[in-house]
Amino acid sequence: MATPIDDDRCGESMVHQDAVADCLPGQLDEAVVESLSESFKALADPTRIRILHNLSKRELCVCDLAEVLGMTQSAVSHQLRYLRALRIVKSRREGNTIYYTCDDAHIAGLLQMGIDHATHVEEDKENTHGSRS
Amino acid sequence: MATPIDDDRCGESMVHQDAVADCLPGQLDEAVVESLSESFKALADPTRIRILHNLSKRELCVCDLAEVLGMTQSAVSHQLRYLRALRIVKSRREGNTIYYTCDDAHIAGLLQMGIDHATHVEEDKENTHGSRS
DNA sequence: CACCTATATGAACAAATACTCATATAAGCA
DNA sequence: TGCTTATATGAGTATTTGTTCATATAGGTG
Numbered sequence: 001m002a003t004p005i006d007d008d009r010c011g012e013s014m015v016h017q018d019a020v021a022d023c024l025p026g027q028l029d030e031a032v033v034e035s036l037s038e039s040f041k042a043l044a045d046p047t048r049i050r051i052l053h054n055l056s057k058r059e060l061c062v063c064d065l066a067e068v069l070g071m072t073q074s075a076v077s078h079q080l081r082y083l084r085a086l087r088i089v090k091s092r093r094e095g096n097t098i099y100y101t102c103d104d105a106h107i108a109g110l111l112q113m114g115i116d117h118a119t120h121v122e123e124d125k126e127n128t129h130g131s132r133s
Numbered sequence: 134m135a136t137p138i139d140d141d142r143c144g145e146s147m148v149h150q151d152a153v154a155d156c157l158p159g160q161l162d163e164a165v166v167e168s169l170s171e172s173f174k175a176l177a178d179p180t181r182i183r184i185l186h187n188l189s190k191r192e193l194c195v196c197d198l199a200e201v202l203g204m205t206q207s208a209v210s211h212q213l214r215y216l217r218a219l220r221i222v223k224s225r226r227e228g229n230t231i232y233y234t235c236d237d238a239h240i241a242g243l244l245q246m247g248i249d250h251a252t253h254v255e256e257d258k259e260n261t262h263g264s265r266s
Numbered sequence: 267c268a269c270c271t272a273t274a275t276g277a278a279c280a281a282a283t284a285c286t287c288a289t290a291t292a293a294g295c296a
Numbered sequence: 297t298g299c300t301t302a303t304a305t306g307a308g309t310a311t312t313t314g315t316t317c318a319t320a321t322a323g324g325t326g
Contacts, residue, residue, distance in 0.1 A: 014271070015200045023187055023201045028248065029255060033179045036251040040176040045284075046166045049173075054156055062303060067148045068156045075285060077304055082284095096293050096302050106250050110243060115161065117239050118169040122162060147301075178314075195273060208315055210274055215314095229272050229323050 042086055043111055047071065047079055053115065055089060056108045061097045175219055176244055180204065180212055186248065188222060189241045194230045 028036075042048060050069055054060055060068070066076045080100055083089040090103035102108050161169075175181060183202055187193055193201070199209045213233055216222040223236035235241050 014196065016194065016197050019191070019193060019197045020200050023191065023193070023197070026187075026190065027201070028183060028186055029252070031258075032248065032251045032255050033182050035255065036247050037177055037179045037182055039247060039251070040173050040182075043173040044170055044177040046170045047284080049166050049170055050161060053161055054159075057159065058152070058156065060152060060156070061149065063147065063301095064149050064152045064156075067153050068160070072286075073303070074287080074305085077302095078284075081304075093293090096300095098303060110246060113243060113246070114169050114172060115165065118165045118172065119162070122165050122168065125164075180314080196271095205316070206273075207275085207317080210272095211314075214274075226323090229270095231273060 038086065039107060039110070042083060042088055042107065043114070045079075047075070048083065049111065051076065051079055051083070052088070052102060052108065052111055055100055056102045056111065059092075059099045059101045061099050063097075065100070171219065172240060172243070175216060175221055175240065176247070178212075180208070181216065182244065184209065184212055184216070185221070185235060185241065185244055188233055189235045189244065192225075192232045192234045194232050196230075198233070 043052070047069065051065060054065060054068060062077055062080065063073055065080075066073045069076065080089060080091075084091065086104075088102070088104045088107050089100050092099045092101070176185070180202065184198060187198060187201060195210055195213065196206055198213075199206045202209065213222060213224075217224060219237075221235070221237045221240050222233050225232045225234070
């Protein structure tokens with residue numbers, strides 16, 4: 001069963017019609033996919049991960065973030081603008097300095113879930129040092 | 134309290150020393166950050182999201198995936214290679230055709246978590262159509 | 267063997283990305 | 297008002313990324 005049976009059309013690639021028919025109704029909405037990839041993109045960069053990790057714990061101003069991360073004020077500010085545009089982060093002005101915090105519990109949750117897992121994986125690597133299974 | 138007090142060094146930007154001191158011990162391990170951003174990068178593309186969404190439900194061969202996604206066999210194959218290199222997906226040969234499945238429950242979990250949220254967000258957009266709060 | 271099909275892959279290319287540098291904005295203080 | 301500090305931002309740039317196109321591999325079948 002489920003043997004490769006040709007489509008009506010010939011010349012094009014053979015397709016398992018039952019498998020395709022099984023999948024087609026369950027496809028994700030295009031808008032969902034776009035918004036989802038946008039969210040994951042926000043978490044797909046080391047600098048932004050470190051920024052969000054810090055902001056999820058504590059309110060910080062730009063220069064403090066730059067100091068903690070060992071990065072340029074400009075680089076940090078550009079990333080904060082990126083995160084602000086996605087409403088992942090929000091800012092508050094106090095005189096001359098601007099404080100940022102995390103503004104999206106869902107993104108923060110995804111990040112924390114990822115951190116927990118990645119931390120365990122790296123710990124295991126440390127302990128078994130490549131030998132044994 | 135927590136007023137901007139200058140660092141030892143002058144000329145450089147002023148930093149809230151207490152805030153920085155509070156954060157520095159909690160920084161993520163570099164390897165963790167790298168591996169984490171690699172994982173999120175895998176989920177940060179619409180094509181890979183759709184591939185993984187399908188493979189998390191069902192084993193599929195390359196040409197069926199291409200058909201379901203409406204994409205070139207080559208494009209799908211390139212992305213599968215990418216996902217295979219990260220061990221997010223695994224393949225099984227059966228004669229001439231190669232079947233893929235999801236091979237990383239953690240990544241699949243992150244994806245599902247994201248899908249659930251994004252789906253609700255988009256549904257809300259649909260229903261309120263920009264008006265009301 | 268020759269010929270087919272399914273998949274993989276290298277090169278090329280356009281688009282997106284993350285940074286740097288220089289400069290702009292905007293608030294505080296003399 | 298003019299000077300200083302904190303942050304934002306535009307332009308430029310090197311790198312990465314996702315696709316296409318052409319071709320290679322590898323198994324099936326006659």
